[in-house]
Structure formats: C-alpha cells, structure tokens
Amino acid sequence: MLYIIGTPIGNLEDITLRALRILKEVDYIFAEDTRRALKLLNFYSIKKPVDSYNEHSSPKKIDKILSMLKDGKNIAYLSDAGMPVIADPGTELVNLCVENNIEWDVIPGVSSVLTAIAASGFYGNRFVFLGFMPRDKKRRRILRKIKENDMSDVYIFFESPERLVKTLNDVYDILGNVEIFVARELTKVHQEYFKGTVKRALERFSEGVRGEITVVLKVNHKKG
Structure with missing residues (x-):
C-alpha cells in the first residue's frame, strides 16, 4: 500500500x-x-x-x-x-x-491553497489554481487569459519572493487595480496577511519580501 x-x-x-x-x-x-x-x-x-x-x-x-x-x-x-x-x-x-x-x-491534511482562500475572504463558488506562476512572457500570457476568461473571479498561485513585485506590476498593467490577498509564511511564526488592492500591495512589498508566498486575486469580469 x-x-x-x-x-x-x-x-x-x-x-x-x-x-x-x-x-x-x-x-x-x-x-x-x-x-x-x-x-x-x-x-x-x-x-x-x-x-x-x-x-x-x-x-x-x-x-x-x-x-x-x-x-x-x-x-x-x-x-x-x-x-x-x-x-x-x-x-x-x-x-x-x-x-x-x-x-x-x-x-488528507492541510493545504496552503485552501488556507489562503479561506483567509482571503474572497467570496466565490469557484476558484482556479494556477500552481507556480511562470516567468515574464508566460506570466503575462496567463494574466491576459484571465482577463479574457470569466470562468472564475478568484485565482490563486504561488510566487517566489524575488519575482513578487514583477508579478504584481504585470497584474496591475493587465488586470488593473484589482483586489488581492498575499499570504506570506502561512501558519509559521512570521506569518503575514495582506489584503487590499494591487497598487497598495506594490507599495507594501516594494522594499522586498521573504518567505513562501501564496497570492489570491479577485477579478471582477465585466458582463455583457
């Protein structure tokens, strides 16, 4: 077994x-x-x-x-x-x-994906898990697909500390000033939650960040 x-x-x-x-x-x-x-x-x-x-x-x-x-x-x-x-x-x-x-x-056990979804407070019956966010062009391609696809309003992914700011900038450029939840070091001693807009997140993390990061996006797709 x-x-x-x-x-x-x-x-x-x-x-x-x-x-x-x-x-x-x-x-x-x-x-x-x-x-x-x-x-x-x-x-x-x-x-x-x-x-x-x-x-x-x-x-x-x-x-x-x-x-x-x-x-x-x-x-x-x-x-x-x-x-x-x-x-x-x-x-x-x-x-x-x-x-x-x-x-x-x-x-079964704990999951950083479900923990972050629960902590974000973003309402929704569906969410899309993107895994580890890729780099540069592939990342921007995924964000453009999110903008064009209304399958879900909530998206969650993992990101490295070194690329967080670049990813946030791409989110802002492609999706606009959407709501975001950033969880750092989930369940650990230095756990940190941030919830706000992408613009505020850029201000908060502009000086750099450490640890394991999980990001949840709330995208309000325009209907019609």
Whole structure:
C-alpha cells in the first residue's frame, strides 16, 4: 500500500491523528525534502527509514519504490509541505500504483491553497489554481487569459519572493487595480496577511519580501 500523506505547511501541530498513526505503522517513508520530513518525524518521535523522492529523482528510484510495494511493503510519501500531488511530483507515484494494480490511499491534511482562500475572504463558488506562476512572457500570457476568461473571479498561485513585485506590476498593467490577498509564511511564526488592492500591495512589498508566498486575486469580469 502507498499512503499519500498531507503534512503541515508550517506549524508542525497541523497534522491529523490518522497521519501520525500511519507514519508510525509504515515500513518506509519517501519524502520530497528529507530534511523537512525528518524535522516532522523527530518532533513526534517517529523513527522510520527515510529516502528522498522528488522531481530530480532518477528512474532507478521509481524502480526501487515499485519493487518495495510489490514485495508487500507499506510506504508513505510526504511532500515538501501540504498535500502531495498538488504542484508536487507525487503524481508519478499515484500513476505508478494505478499502472501496477497496487493499492494506494490519501490521508488528507492541510493545504496552503485552501488556507489562503479561506483567509482571503474572497467570496466565490469557484476558484482556479494556477500552481507556480511562470516567468515574464508566460506570466503575462496567463494574466491576459484571465482577463479574457470569466470562468472564475478568484485565482490563486504561488510566487517566489524575488519575482513578487514583477508579478504584481504585470497584474496591475493587465488586470488593473484589482483586489488581492498575499499570504506570506502561512501558519509559521512570521506569518503575514495582506489584503487590499494591487497598487497598495506594490507599495507594501516594494522594499522586498521573504518567505513562501501564496497570492489570491479577485477579478471582477465585466458582463455583457
């Protein structure tokens, strides 16, 4: 059995009792970032063998995981933070199980996407998750598509501190002075929420910013 386990996005207390039980029961753990996984496991005094599995892993690592599963081992996979498979290489492991008739299950946990949506207070029955916002021309192309497409009024994406201001400038140039919510370091000690217009966000973050950033846009598409 492969267990896809949701882990904390910052605060180590944000993990379910079921996830902790499964981590104690499995034979082996693979993690996108072994350092973060070991920090979590040590916090809860869980001693298990841990190996890395991420976007840079070789085909041999996939073969190793498949061999272990076929041998009857129970394996847990942990993403860097939050829910695996969401902007995460865990997708390949799920498909590996499907293709080889191996059981898998998901142990739900916290998600930075849903946490930011809830914190933003932006009303809407639908939202579009864009993953990691690309650079330059590709970013502007996506923003133009958002302007032309009224499928949703709420869009959420991840951004790096180094590119946040450039992205905000593109949002302002293409979408106008729309409402925006910027969450920095969600659930961590230095967590910060900003909610306002893009113009105000540019003023707030013009001097630079650090940490992991999640952005939510509220775009009011003109009807008719």
